[in-house]
Amino acid sequence: MKESFFLSYKSNPFNINLQIHPSARLRHDSKTGTIKVQRDERMSVMTSYLRGQLAKLANVHTETVRYYEELGLLPQPRRSESGYRLYSEDALSRLTFIHHAKSCGFTLKEIQKALAASENTRIDLNDFLGAIDKKMTKIRSDIAKKETTLTLLAKLRIHLQAADKSPEIQAMLRTLHLES
Secondary structure, rough: OEEEEEEEOOEEEEEEEEEOOEEEEEEEEOOEEEEEEEEHHHHHHHHHEEEHHHHHOOOOHHHHHHHHHOOOOOOEEEEEEOOOEEEOOOHHHHHHHHHHHHHHHOOOOHHHHHHHHHHHHOHHHHHHHHHHHHHHHHHHHHHHHHHHHHHHHHHHHHHHOOOOOOHHHHHHHOOOOOOO
């Protein structure tokens, strides 16, 4: 559901567009000028999404939803009388979490491990921060290795350009089929 509001701040008017989940309700308090978004829990229990709707809301492809279901990252959804998969709000939250975790560089295996651990026990904030720190360290290490490789390639390029006139280098380039 999309809502559009005309607001004013310090006498400067502006428009704001909000995309609000269907299970949410907006409440405007005219005395304070505030807008509150309230989630209707009864509606969220009844809210079901087809695979395409779920994928669109989570900004992923429908085949991604199917694949995550196959891997066990998403629980098997209930079925409608006609056999359509009906996904819950929890499935949407879980899919959104998976999508965000992947964009932060976590692998599906790491995400699966974290989700499995969270089903058995409550994940401590320090454990979560530790996983993030570990991922950041790994990314920094990967960047350092790539920078080293880039430096070596740049040096090799300079040496090959300088030695281009050398008969030995010309013979090596011919052998490698890299004649200049």
